[in-house]
Amino acid sequence: MAIPRAAKTQRRTRIQEEKEEQILEAALDVFSVSGFRGSTIDQIAEVAGMSKPNLLYYFRTKEAMHRALIDRVLDTWLEPLRAFDADGNPESEIRSYIRRKLEMARDFPRESRLFANEMLQGAPHVEDELKGPLKELVDEKADVIRSWAKAGKIAKCDPYHLIFSIWSTTQHYADFDVQVRAVLGQEHAGPGRFEDAARFLEQLFIDGLKVKSVPNAS
Amino acid sequence: MAIPRAAKTQRRTRIQEEKEEQILEAALDVFSVSGFRGSTIDQIAEVAGMSKPNLLYYFRTKEAMHRALIDRVLDTWLEPLRAFDADGNPESEIRSYIRRKLEMARDFPRESRLFANEMLQGAPHVEDELKGPLKELVDEKADVIRSWAKAGKIAKCDPYHLIFSIWSTTQHYADFDVQVRAVLGQEHAGPGRFEDAARFLEQLFIDGLKVKSVPNAS
């Protein structure tokens, strides 16, 4: 008698690990393009090279697949922000944060699109994570940025909107990849576009956040 | 005998205009949230308050609805960029471009999400528009920005990535609205968030694009 998801043995089989990995990989392919509603189990099954009932042996529902995917990807996705160091040099911290986010857009575009799809649909599956852990993390880092501004290390600015703008500019290269490539044209849409973007964004944010010398200040 | 879409009379009836408007309005509601694949004619029909066959009397297929919607919205969406004036003052041109894009994110979030959805899915329905009219428009404005930089009116920068960064930062407030609200929390997620964003972005882009005084230059 087959009991789904290894209820008996507790420990996960080698096959289980492999197949679940294989399924989530395919699910990422599909969900990241079509979103939850627009994706079908059959599509995922075909990409995974498995039969539909076989997928449903490892994940009981389409929602369970999506859920597992989100859970697995969420941590990775927030890692760069966690690395944001209060004790570091503001300029280099911001610079390397932009770099890392841009690298993620380049190396994990599907993960970026998965979240983008989720956001567009009103985050029906992750709203709790947004209001909980994400908000707390951003609040913490916003404090860091605010303290930098207070110490005169960077210009005074709204730390939340600074974080938003770094998120949006970097993720843009994953989420709107088609548009970026179309506009840049064949000559400039090569792999070098990420380097160009990095140079521009670093310049923009570093210079844009430099403390303004106020003539009439002491 | 009913012939869809007024093939006989050539001229469009009052009813046709009203109903087509009504349908596209509902279609925008639905498509902008769930994307093309994730949306159903039944959903649109329900939102429009009409029966499904009645929708299909005005638009022969789901694709036709989506197509009509995209066509209608595309022009509006690019209007702010068209208004970008080569003869104007760079600082105020960029400032007002950001303002206008931010106002559109506030006032037409569905239109923004419609395009975002389309981009995420690889632009299967608008790739031609991207590579044609959009690229030409951006090329033209990029030239303007480049000439400003050459004239020493703004810092030297990649004009394409500048445009991308303005697009992404402003549209973020429409496309990722849920996330923005969740992170800002109840206190700061009110209507004022657009003003806060405008202030921050103007500061960022204006200061970030100021010409750097190079000490060792003549």
Place this chain on the structure above:
DNA sequence: TGTAATGTTTACCAATCGGTCAAATTATCG
């Protein structure tokens, strides 16, 4: 007013959807 064109609805279709089931196959291990 009459009538032809336009607009709307009910009933329906084949295809696809998420998901189940039982039978068949394969892996594990004493």
Place this chain on the structure above:
DNA sequence: CGATAATTTGACCGATTGGTAAACATTACA
């Protein structure tokens, strides 16, 4: 090996999908 548990599959289910046909209702206009 044998047997038991784990895995895989084909056949199938009711609901939903995009779309059609034809009867019915309404409008426009001579």
